[in-house]
Amino acid sequence: MVRLTVYLIAKIISHKTRNEEDFEQYLRKITHLNLSDKNIDAIGDLSLCKNLRVLYLYDNQISQIENLDFASNITHLYLQNNCISRIENLSSLKNLEKLYLGGNCITVVEGLDKSEEIRELHIESQHLPRGEKLLFDPRTLRSLAKSLSVLNISNNNIDELEELAVLENLTYLRAVDNQLQDVEDLEVVLNKWTKLRRMDITGNPICRKPKYRDRIVVQSQSLESLDGKEIKEMERQFLVNWKASKAARKKSKDRVTDEHILYQHFSDFEKLYPILPVHHNPSVKEKTDFLVVSEMHKVKRKPLPRILGKNKSDEKSG
Template sequence: MVRLTAELIARSVAQRNRSQESLGQRLRKITHLNLSDKNIDVIGDFSLCKNLRVLYLYDNHIRQIQNLDFASNMTHLYLQNNCIAAMDNLSSLKNLEKLYLGGNCIAVVEGLDKTDKIRELHIESQRLPLGEKLVFDPRSLRSLAKSLTVLNISNNNIDELEELAVLENLSYLTAADNQLRSMKDLEVALNKWTKLCRMDLTGNPICQEPKYRDRIVVQSPALESLDGKEIKEVERQFLMNWKASRAARRKPKER
C-alpha cells in the first residue's frame, strides 16, 4: 500500500531541491503537486502543504477522498481514473474551482453544497453497475447553480437533463454517449441555459430525432457549436426565417 503523506512528498521534493530548508519550510512553499500514477491507495496526512493550490492525483488506486480539511487554498483537484465511490470530505475546499473525477465509481454527485465557487466539474465515464445511472443531489446542484460554467457528464447512462436546468451560467456541456431521448426534456433545460455556447450530445438516441439539430439551433441563440460542428450565423438565420414563415402561415388557419 502506498500512502500519500508529508514524508512521501518530501522524498519527491528532495530529488529536486537540495537546499538546507526544514521539511516544514519546503512543504509550505508547495503550491502545485503532481503525484499522478504513483500507485497511491490512501490519502494520508500532508497538512503541512498549507499553500497547496493544484493537486494532481489521477491514475492511482485511491478509494476515498479524505484528509483535505487543510486545503482551503486549493483551486484545482485532479482525481480522475481512481477507485472513488463517493464524493466525501470536499466541504472544506472553499476555493475549489475545477474538480476532475472522471473514470471513478461515483453514482451520486453530492457533497458540493458548501463549495460554491466550482466553475468546472468533470465526472464522465463512471464505472457504474449495469442499469444504474449517475444522479445529482439537489443540494449540490443548488450550490453549483451560479458558479458552474463547464460540465462533463458523458458516458454515465443519463436519460434526462431537466434537473440540471438550475445551472444558469452553464456555457459548455458535454453529455455524449448517454441515454437522452426526449426533445421536450432537453428544451426545458435549453430555455434556462441562456449562456450555453457549446454542447456535445453525440452518441445519444435523441440525435436521431427528426430536425434534432434545427430545433436546438433555433432555440439556443447563444450556442456556437453543437456536437463538434460549428453553428454559422447564416444557418441560424435561415432556420429562424423558416420558423417565422411557418408560424405566419399557421395563423390564418387558426382564425
C-alpha cells in the same frame, strides 16, 4: 499499496530540492504537487502543504477523499481514474474551482452543498452498476447553480437533463454517449440555460431524430457550437425565418380549413332547412321546430316541408 504522506513526497521530489533548504519549509511553499500514477491507495497527512493550490492525484487507487481539511487554498483537484465511490470531505476547500472526478465509481453527485465557488465539474464515465444512471443531489445542484459554468457528465446513462436546469450560468455542457432521447425536454432546459455557448451530446439517441440540429439551433439563441460544429449566425437566421414562415403557413391553412368547415355546415343546413320567406308568418309549431333544430345542430335526413307564401292571385280572390 502506497499511502500518501510527506515522507512519500520527500522521496519523490528529493532530487529537486536543494540540500540546504529545510524540507518542511519547502512543503509550506509549494503550490503545485503532482503525485499522479504512483499506486497511491489512501491520502495521509499533508497538513504541512498549507499553500497548495493544485493537487494531481489522478491514475491511482484512492478509494476515499480524506485528509484535505488543511487545503483551504486548493483551487484545482485532480482525482480522476481512481476507486472513489462517494464525493465527501470537501467542505473545507472554500476556494475550489475545478474538480476532476471522471473514471471513478460515483453513483450520486453530492457532498458539494458547501462548495459555492466551483466553476468546473468533470464527472464523466463513472463505473456504474448495470442499468443505473448517475444521480444528482438537489442540494448540491442548488449550491452550484450560481458558480458552475462547465459540466462534463458524459457516458453515465443519463436519459434526461431537466433537474440540471437550475445551473443558470452554465456555458459548456458535455454529455456525450448517454441516453438522451426527447428533443422537447432538451428544448425546455435550453430555455433556462441562457448563457450556454457550447454543447456536445453526440452519441445520444436524440441526435438521430429528424431536424435535431435545426430545432436546437432555433431554440437556443446563445449557442455558438453544437456537437463540435460552429453555429453561424446566417444558419440560425435562416432556420428562424423558416420556422416563422412554416408557422404562418400552418396558421393560414388552419384558418382556411375552419372557414370551409363553417361554410359547409351552414350550406348543408340551408339545403335541408331553407330560410322561410320574409312575408311568411309561421305557426307556433313551425317556429318551435326550427329553433330546436338550430340550437341542437341535429341534422335530419327528412327535410321539413317548404312553406310557400301567398301569391297575388290569391290576394285578389280573397
